[in-house]
Amino acid sequence: LMMGIFDLGRAIYQYNGVSEAAREIARVTSVHPGTTLGNSTETAAVVATQKGLIPNLGNPTFTCIDIDGSTLNTSTTCVAGNQVKVVIVAPYRPVTPLLGLIGTWNMQSTSAVSIQ
Secondary structure, three states, X not given: OHHHHHHHHHHHHHHHHHHHHHHHHHHHHHXXXXXXXXXXXXXXXXXXXXXXXXXXXXXXEEEEEOOOOOEEXXXXXXXXXXXXXXXXXXXXXXXXXXXXXXXXXXXXXXXXXXXX
16 A cells, blocks of 8 residues: 555656646747757756656657747747647556556656747
């Protein structure tokens, strides 16, 4: 029972961490979009920091969203008024034998912020 509670706490920590990572990466990328969306040194530093905090955190995907909600080509630079959308995933595998039978859970989060 204690192992199950421990696993549940780890899952909640990872879920919250992935959500916070998506928000933080989107916020920094909205201020420093880079020549190609998401390739600025500031964004890379935040991604590295978040990967150090959240186990198994994957690489984020960046999408430029127009004001009408349509997806823009990511090879062009997003301009003020557009939004940057960040999607990030971290797989979670419980260590408790009974919960481990369920398999791996993908903790995913999405965040969108207006370009400054």
